[in-house]
Amino acid sequence: MRLLGAILLTLGAAPAFADATLYDRVVTFSTLTYDNIETPLYVGRGRTVRVTDAVEFGLEQEGVQNGLDVVPVIVNIGETRVELDYSNTPPGTFAEAVFNGYVLRFETDCVLFEGAEVDQAATNLPLAEDAITYGYGTLNINVAALSFNTSSRLAVDLDVADCPLS
Secondary structure, three states, X not given: OHHHHHHHHHHHHOOOEOOOXXXXXXXXXXXXXXXXXXXXXXXXXXXXXXXOOOOOEEEOOOOXXXXXXXXXXXXXXXXXXXXXXXOOOOOEEOOOOOEEEEEEEEOOOOOOEEEEEEOHHHOOOOOOOOOEEEEOOEEEEEOOOOEEOOOOEEEEEEEEOOOEOO
């Protein structure tokens, strides 16, 4: 009986593994603009949530920094997908910069993304081939110099690894 108790305690202490999904993961979403990463032109307030089946972020303007402010966007994170929706945003153009876009940082202790690509059928912004980058638990979406309007949409499909939940 003591052996069974020790096994149960050991099993209970193991990290919770998630299927290859973003659901129930903690993510911080922020905006960032720079020509030189060491001296950013705009650093948005990060917002942190746990991913569920509800819309995660409804980003609004945050205040001007170096003549720049956040373009309002609705962000929905699915099991293996990130969708951005500009339906509540007046038409405009994102500022030109080396990077002007979104940074999603997932709390993880392993390499979370094994791949990422734009879902061309669900995206109507003309993203450059290198606009989506990822590493460890971070996804970067560069929308610099792109024009947008209330019908603009962006969807990124992710190849998510089986990682323990943090």
